[in-house]
Amino acid sequence: MSLAALSVLSRQGTPLYLRDYADDDSNLFFDLNGQSADGGSDLFEDEMIPVEEMSSKQKDEWPCQLDYQFVLHSACQRLDDVLRENKWKAPGASGMDACWVGFLCLSDNLRAYGYVTTNTRYIALIEDSIENIQLQKARNSELCVLMANAHRFYTESLLNPFASLHSKITSKRFESNVTSLVNDFNGYGR
Amino acid sequence: MSSKSQAVQAGQTLWAKMPKANAELFALTYGSLVTELVRDYEDPIEVNAQLDRIGHSIGVRCVDEFLSKADVAGMGSATRCSNLRDTAEVLAKVGFKMFLGTGAEAGGFSQDQRSFSIYLQDNPLSTFVELPQHGDDHQSGGDDLRKLKYSNLYCGVIRGALEQVNLKVECSIVRDTLKGDEVNEIRVELKEVLADGAGDDYKDE
DSSP states (O other): OEEEEEEEEETTSOEEEEEEOOOTTOOTTOOTTSOOTTTOBOTTSOBOOOOOOOOHHHHHHSOSOHHHHHHHHHHHHHHHHHHHHTOOSOTTOOTHHHHEEEEEEEETTEEEEEEEOSSEEEEEEEEOOOOOHHHHHHHHHHHHHHHHHHHHHHHHHHTSTTOOTTSOOOOHHHHHHHHHHHHHHHHHHO | OHHHHHHHHHHHHHHHHSOOOOHHHHHHHHHHHHHHHHHHHOOHHHHHHHHHHHHHHHHHHHHHHHHHHHTTTTOSGGGOOOSHHHHHHIIIIIIIHHHHSOOEEEEOOOTTSSEEEEEESSOGGGTTOOOOOTTOTTSGGGOOGGGOOTTHHHHHHHHHHHHHTTEEEEEEEEEOGGGTOSSEEEEEEEEEEOOOOOOGGGSOO
């Protein structure tokens, strides 16, 4: 199991931070024959149309592969629906458990999880195939802790007098802290 | 040097007696002051000068408080500073400790004993601060905030305080943790020792 991508969105859903953490040789999009999706052929011997590669300028602005961005979009939609229903909160929960929304949607083998706070929403994409309920529960609580820490780093980045609110997160400190959080999280899975 | 340990002791005693403020509130207030100045003046050099002026008026008032409280801590007139070295030690160990709570080191004394450096390990004014990267087009006028000396207030405070005790100095920040250095360094140079006097207007004919 590993965290493939993390996104921070504002209350209105505008993106503040998008980042993917997968290795380049991720086996995410292999088709049935075990060949890579780019340029290979699928079961019906048709040429697969690869997903458009991002230009490097796009990559600089939002360092997250388009594939993950698509899944994040659908997860964001689902999160909106869940929040509108307003029945996701576990009764009697407090602190970070009160912010935890949980499983949002599934796409390929990416599972999306949400976490909301008063001013931001966090969506994480986990790439795994754990079926065991116990392990899932443990992994979910670890993820909740990770998101709570990421929120703490975000709040600290807001305390920078040169940062502007509601705009893209550009703090290097936030970036390096969140990356080390994700590395720790991924380290447990191996 | 016994005077150094005396100074350290005095600094800690004085810090314990001073009323305290919330460190985050302090840092945020200073941060908003600096960003407001940047918005008003736009030129980082001008902002540095303004911070120096503000620091100067703070220093002029701080030194009176320092001297009045120094007796309590055993740093009274008996332990007067005889040379610039003593002044530097007192400034770093007692002055900075008393008002900011952080210890500072005095060092880097020049050959002619007319300049020294104050080293600050952690700067309470710049907690949570990150200078925006250069080349950021959203900045007004594209001004280069690398030239901004965020902690220039300290230079003004030192200048103002020492002026009241007849030492005319020039201070500048030479190393800044916000720019990537490991320690904050303020260079203080003695320009002249002023003579006590009532000024030209009051001189006898």
